[in-house]
Amino acid sequence: MLAYVRVSTEEQQRSGLGVEAQQAAIAAECTRRGWTYELFQDLGCSGKHVNPELRRGLDMLGTGQFDGLMVAKLDRLARSVRHASAIIDSAITQGWALVVLDNALDLTTPGGRAMANMLATFAELERDLIATRTREALAARKARGLPLGRRTAIPPAVLRRIVQDREQGCSFGRIAADLMDEGVLSPTGLPEWHESTVRRAYQSATRDTAAAA
Secondary structure, eight states: OEEEEEEOOHHHIIIIISHHHHHHHHHHHHHHHTOOOEEEEEESOOSSSOOHHHHHHHHHHHTTSOSEEEESOGGGTOSSHHHHHHHHHHHHHHTOEEEETTSSOBTTSHHHHHHHHHHHHHHHHHHHHHHHHHHHHHHHHHHTTOOOOOOOOSOHHHHHHHHHHHHTTOOHHHHHHHHHHTTOOOTTSSSOOOHHHHHHHHHHHHHHHHHHO
8 A cells, every 4th residue: 555645834734734643544544454555755745736756656556566545634635626536537547446534535445436426526517617617708708809719727937938948949748748747737737748738838828929029
Protein backbone atom coordinates (compact mmCIF):
# COMPACT_ATOMS: atom_id res chain seq x y z
CA MET A 1 0.00 0.00 0.00
CA LEU A 2 1.23 3.50 -0.86
CA ALA A 3 0.45 5.97 1.94
CA TYR A 4 0.42 9.66 1.01
CA VAL A 5 0.74 12.66 3.32
CA ARG A 6 0.73 16.34 2.38
CA VAL A 7 0.94 19.46 4.52
CA SER A 8 1.43 23.04 3.38
CA THR A 9 1.63 25.42 6.32
CA GLU A 10 2.17 25.59 10.09
CA GLU A 11 -1.42 26.77 10.46
CA GLN A 12 -2.68 23.51 8.96
CA GLN A 13 -0.48 21.57 11.35
CA ARG A 14 -2.02 23.37 14.30
CA SER A 15 -5.55 22.70 13.00
CA GLY A 16 -5.07 18.93 13.04
CA LEU A 17 -4.04 18.47 9.43
CA GLY A 18 -0.37 18.04 10.29
CA VAL A 19 2.08 15.40 9.23
CA GLU A 20 1.98 13.49 12.51
CA ALA A 21 -1.82 13.33 12.60
CA GLN A 22 -2.02 12.01 9.04
CA GLN A 23 0.75 9.50 9.61
CA ALA A 24 -0.86 8.23 12.80
CA ALA A 25 -4.26 7.76 11.17
CA ILE A 26 -2.74 5.85 8.25
CA ALA A 27 -0.55 3.69 10.49
CA ALA A 28 -3.49 2.77 12.72
CA GLU A 29 -5.69 1.79 9.78
CA CYS A 30 -2.98 -0.26 8.08
CA THR A 31 -2.31 -2.06 11.37
CA ARG A 32 -6.02 -2.77 11.77
CA ARG A 33 -6.20 -4.27 8.29
CA GLY A 34 -2.86 -6.06 8.48
CA TRP A 35 -1.44 -4.06 5.57
CA THR A 36 2.12 -2.90 5.07
CA TYR A 37 2.74 0.50 3.54
CA GLU A 38 5.39 2.83 2.17
CA LEU A 39 5.07 6.52 3.02
CA PHE A 40 5.24 9.26 0.40
CA GLN A 41 5.20 12.89 1.64
CA ASP A 42 4.91 16.34 0.08
CA LEU A 43 5.82 18.75 2.87
CA GLY A 44 5.36 22.50 2.55
CA CYS A 45 3.39 22.02 -0.68
CA SER A 46 0.01 23.52 -1.56
CA GLY A 47 -2.82 21.53 -3.10
CA LYS A 48 -2.95 23.74 -6.19
CA HIS A 49 -0.62 21.44 -8.11
CA VAL A 50 0.03 17.73 -8.41
CA ASN A 51 3.09 17.74 -6.17
CA PRO A 52 6.26 15.71 -6.90
CA GLU A 53 5.77 12.79 -4.50
CA LEU A 54 2.10 12.42 -5.39
CA ARG A 55 2.98 12.41 -9.09
CA ARG A 56 5.69 9.79 -8.45
CA GLY A 57 3.26 7.68 -6.44
CA LEU A 58 0.53 7.83 -9.08
CA ASP A 59 3.05 6.83 -11.73
CA MET A 60 4.14 3.84 -9.63
CA LEU A 61 0.53 2.82 -9.02
CA GLY A 62 -0.07 2.98 -12.77
CA THR A 63 2.83 0.61 -13.41
CA GLY A 64 1.69 -1.89 -10.78
CA GLN A 65 4.37 -1.20 -8.16
CA PHE A 66 1.71 -0.71 -5.46
CA ASP A 67 -1.74 -2.25 -5.13
CA GLY A 68 -3.40 0.75 -3.50
CA LEU A 69 -3.25 4.31 -2.20
CA MET A 70 -4.30 5.49 1.27
CA VAL A 71 -4.68 9.08 2.48
CA ALA A 72 -5.99 10.47 5.75
CA LYS A 73 -8.11 13.21 4.19
CA LEU A 74 -9.44 13.77 0.68
CA ASP A 75 -8.22 17.36 0.55
CA ARG A 76 -4.65 16.10 1.10
CA LEU A 77 -4.98 14.24 -2.22
CA ALA A 78 -7.15 16.31 -4.56
CA ARG A 79 -7.72 20.02 -5.09
CA SER A 80 -11.25 19.71 -6.49
CA VAL A 81 -14.07 17.26 -7.12
CA ARG A 82 -12.89 16.97 -10.73
CA HIS A 83 -9.35 16.17 -9.63
CA ALA A 84 -10.60 13.57 -7.13
CA SER A 85 -12.80 12.03 -9.82
CA ALA A 86 -9.82 11.78 -12.19
CA ILE A 87 -7.78 9.93 -9.55
CA ILE A 88 -10.70 7.59 -8.84
CA ASP A 89 -11.03 6.90 -12.57
CA SER A 90 -7.33 6.03 -12.70
CA ALA A 91 -7.71 3.67 -9.74
CA ILE A 92 -10.64 1.86 -11.35
CA THR A 93 -9.07 1.73 -14.82
CA GLN A 94 -5.63 0.63 -13.60
CA GLY A 95 -6.97 -1.76 -10.98
CA TRP A 96 -5.62 -0.38 -7.70
CA ALA A 97 -7.44 0.37 -4.45
CA LEU A 98 -8.06 3.85 -3.06
CA VAL A 99 -8.81 4.40 0.63
CA VAL A 100 -9.62 7.85 2.08
CA LEU A 101 -9.96 7.72 5.85
CA ASP A 102 -12.01 10.86 6.54
CA ASN A 103 -15.02 9.66 4.55
CA ALA A 104 -16.50 6.44 3.20
CA LEU A 105 -14.42 6.43 0.04
CA ASP A 106 -12.87 2.96 -0.06
CA LEU A 107 -12.73 1.17 -3.40
CA THR A 108 -12.21 -2.15 -1.59
CA THR A 109 -15.82 -2.06 -0.28
CA PRO A 110 -19.26 -1.77 -1.94
CA GLY A 111 -20.10 1.32 0.12
CA GLY A 112 -16.84 2.97 -0.84
CA ARG A 113 -17.44 2.30 -4.51
CA ALA A 114 -20.88 3.90 -4.14
CA MET A 115 -19.22 6.98 -2.65
CA ALA A 116 -16.81 7.08 -5.61
CA ASN A 117 -19.77 7.00 -7.98
CA MET A 118 -21.30 9.94 -6.10
CA LEU A 119 -18.09 11.94 -6.49
CA ALA A 120 -18.05 11.15 -10.20
CA THR A 121 -21.66 12.39 -10.45
CA PHE A 122 -20.74 15.68 -8.75
CA ALA A 123 -17.74 16.04 -11.06
CA GLU A 124 -20.03 15.64 -14.06
CA LEU A 125 -22.40 18.22 -12.54
CA GLU A 126 -19.47 20.61 -12.11
CA ARG A 127 -18.53 20.18 -15.79
CA ASP A 128 -22.15 20.79 -16.86
CA LEU A 129 -22.36 23.95 -14.75
CA ILE A 130 -19.14 25.26 -16.27
CA ALA A 131 -20.46 24.53 -19.78
CA THR A 132 -23.73 26.32 -18.96
CA ARG A 133 -21.91 29.39 -17.64
CA THR A 134 -19.74 29.43 -20.76
CA ARG A 135 -22.77 29.33 -23.07
CA GLU A 136 -24.46 32.11 -21.11
CA ALA A 137 -21.33 34.24 -21.22
CA LEU A 138 -20.99 33.75 -24.98
CA ALA A 139 -24.65 34.66 -25.49
CA ALA A 140 -24.17 37.83 -23.45
CA ARG A 141 -21.08 38.80 -25.48
CA LYS A 142 -22.94 38.15 -28.72
CA ALA A 143 -25.83 40.35 -27.56
CA ARG A 144 -23.35 43.15 -26.84
CA GLY A 145 -21.69 42.76 -30.22
CA LEU A 146 -18.40 41.56 -28.74
CA PRO A 147 -16.11 38.90 -30.25
CA LEU A 148 -17.05 35.35 -29.27
CA GLY A 149 -13.51 34.02 -28.90
CA ARG A 150 -13.25 31.73 -25.89
CA ARG A 151 -11.01 33.14 -23.19
CA THR A 152 -8.32 30.68 -22.15
CA ALA A 153 -8.48 29.05 -18.73
CA ILE A 154 -4.68 29.13 -18.56
CA PRO A 155 -3.42 31.63 -15.93
CA PRO A 156 -1.74 34.70 -17.48
CA ALA A 157 1.66 33.86 -15.98
CA VAL A 158 1.59 30.35 -17.46
CA LEU A 159 0.39 31.66 -20.83
CA ARG A 160 3.18 34.24 -20.87
CA ARG A 161 5.69 31.53 -20.03
CA ILE A 162 4.43 29.41 -22.97
CA VAL A 163 4.82 32.34 -25.36
CA GLN A 164 8.31 33.17 -24.08
CA ASP A 165 9.51 29.56 -24.22
CA ARG A 166 8.20 29.15 -27.75
CA GLU A 167 9.81 32.37 -28.90
CA GLN A 168 13.09 31.16 -27.43
CA GLY A 169 12.92 28.08 -29.65
CA CYS A 170 11.30 25.41 -27.45
CA SER A 171 9.01 22.94 -29.17
CA PHE A 172 5.39 22.67 -28.06
CA GLY A 173 6.10 19.12 -26.88
CA ARG A 174 9.05 20.27 -24.78
CA ILE A 175 6.97 23.04 -23.19
CA ALA A 176 4.21 20.55 -22.36
CA ALA A 177 6.71 18.16 -20.77
CA ASP A 178 8.27 20.96 -18.70
CA LEU A 179 4.88 22.07 -17.40
CA MET A 180 4.08 18.50 -16.33
CA ASP A 181 7.48 18.08 -14.67
CA GLU A 182 6.86 21.25 -12.65
CA GLY A 183 3.39 20.11 -11.54
CA VAL A 184 1.51 22.92 -13.30
CA LEU A 185 -2.11 21.92 -13.84
CA SER A 186 -3.60 22.07 -17.32
CA PRO A 187 -6.73 24.12 -18.18
CA THR A 188 -8.83 21.05 -17.28
CA GLY A 189 -7.38 21.00 -13.76
CA LEU A 190 -5.44 17.79 -14.43
CA PRO A 191 -1.67 17.23 -14.44
CA GLU A 192 -1.45 16.16 -18.10
CA TRP A 193 -0.44 18.72 -20.72
CA HIS A 194 -0.73 17.84 -24.40
CA GLU A 195 1.32 19.32 -27.20
CA SER A 196 -1.88 20.38 -28.95
CA THR A 197 -3.04 22.31 -25.86
CA VAL A 198 0.21 24.27 -25.72
CA ARG A 199 0.08 24.94 -29.46
CA ARG A 200 -3.47 26.31 -29.28
CA ALA A 201 -2.62 28.46 -26.27
CA TYR A 202 0.38 29.95 -28.06
CA GLN A 203 -1.53 30.56 -31.29
CA SER A 204 -4.44 32.17 -29.43
CA ALA A 205 -2.15 34.43 -27.38
CA THR A 206 -0.10 35.59 -30.34
CA ARG A 207 -3.20 36.06 -32.50
CA ASP A 208 -4.86 38.20 -29.82
CA THR A 209 -1.67 40.26 -29.44
CA ALA A 210 -1.49 40.88 -33.19
CA ALA A 211 -5.15 41.85 -33.32
CA ALA A 212 -4.70 44.37 -30.51
CA ALA A 213 -1.72 46.02 -32.22
